[in-house]
Amino acid sequence: MVMLLAFLLLLYYGAGNIHCSRVNYGNITDMLSLLDFKAATNDPTDALRSWNRSVHYCNWTGIICSSFNPGRVAALQLPGKSLSGEITPSLGNLTFLKILDLSSNGFSGQLTPLNQLHELVILDLSTNSFQGIIPDSLTNCSNLKLMDLSRNMLAGPIPTKIGSLYNLIGMDLSKNNLTGVIPPSIGNGTHLQTLVLQENGLGGSIPDMFGKLSDMIGFSVGANSLSGRIPPSVFNLTSLQTLGLYANKLQGELPLDIGATLPEIIVFTLGQNMLQGHIPPSLGNASGLQVIDLSSNNFVGEIPSFGKLLNLEYLNLGHSMLESSESQRWESLYGLTNCSNLFMLSLDNNQLQGAIPDLVGKLSTHLTSLHLSGNNLSGIVPSSLANLTSIIDLDLSNNSLTGTIEGWLGSLKKLQSLDLHGNNFVGFIPPSFGNLSELTILSLAQNEFKGHIPPTLGKLSQLSRLDLSYNNLQGDIRPEISELKQLIALYLSSSRLSGKIPDDLGKCQGLVTIQMDHNNLTGVIPTSLGNLLSLDMLNLSYNDL
Incomplete structure (x- = not known):
């Protein structure tokens, strides 16, 4: 999404490599700001070798200038160039900058104030070593549509003022050391489609107003310390494709009609929480599902049939209290023989009993991982298991198999x-x-x-x-x-x-x-x-x- 939006923005704003004959030589602010950035940057691979006065800065590596505003830098894109050091405040002088991408480098230190970059639309500083807090001044970049600060070492709370970025479409703050609560003000961004906050130290509850973000397609807040119930309105986000709430302390039951209210869902990961009740059979009607992880909860009762999920690739229902008896022959192995793309199946540490159905040999030929350990399974292992020739990881431990x-x-x-x-x-x-x-x-x-x-x-x-x-x-x-x-x-x-x-x-x-x-x-x-x-x-x- 980031690359596509960046390309469309450059077309829309007329940015492109500019011939020197069209450049306004009278404006050297951008050039001096870039040279200051270079001087403070460690560049072991000489990625910035073209950054010298013998080459016009609009033709420097990673620089794209605007056609509408000749001589003004519209994009600074240097992902994965092995650069390091601290980002100089002089980048804030690139006041026509629309795209700033320094991702996958080794930059460190505090995030520099970028409050003068009112035209900034895409900010990608992911996969670096930035520390300190997310500055409030970042919220002055009121035109931001995409912000990715993931995979850094940022700490402290998410600024409440971040809710003033009304134009945000996507925000990724995952894999940092952020603490505090998820600001409800994020819900003010009514255009928000993707919110990724996973793998931080966030606590509190999921704000109710997130359920009003009707354009949301991806919501991932897994691996935090969130508690309380999942707001019912979240399960009514009919455009949602990814819901990642795994590894928190969330409680409550899943709504019975979840398969109807999340018709577009593809990735559904709620494992490692304290959810209870039954797994709704309607989940088997969400035909686009590819990944289901409900492991390590307190679910009880029978495992529903997933025979309609023809795109299912990953199913983890381990470590709960789910049941199945030999008399029901596992309900034709829950219809999973229809899931021809299934590569991972884990039903371990539940209360399954009886013999492993012979139908196990009709599971997907792509199955690489099968976990049935820690149940009450008995009898012999069916010879049909030999049909699963792609198996890499097989765990049948801690049963009563003979x-x-x-x-x-x-x-x-x-x-x-x-x-x-x-x-x-x-x-x-x-x-x-x-x-x-x-x-x-x-x-x-x-x-x-x-x-x-x-x-x-x-x-x-x-x-x-x-x-x-x-x-x-x-x-x-x-x-x-x-x-x-x-x-x-x-x-x-x-x-x-x-x-x-x-x-x-x-x-x-x-x-x-x-x-x-x-x-x-x-x-x-x-x-x-x-x-x-x-x-x-x-x-x-x-x-x-």
């Missing part, structure tokens, strides 16, 4: 993280694990696996965490484990292992944690373990060493 795992495991060759701990899986650890070459995390702890540790685990060259503890294994610790050069944590506690600790385990130089307690290990502790300079935890207790 049976063997080799029937579905071998097809999941893209797996990077597999967590099956805290179940009742039986049988041998499949040698086919050696074919899962991208695995970085493998946890099979607290099951009933038996037999030897397969030597093929030594082929998992990317593995950083291996947990086989609390099983019914036998035999020795395979020397192939010493080939896991990326290993950081090795857990083999209470697994009935015997024999010697591999002499070459000290080759795993990244090891931070080794736990082999409560086994039947014998022999001498390898001296090579003394070479593990990063080792923080070594537990070999309750063995015969």
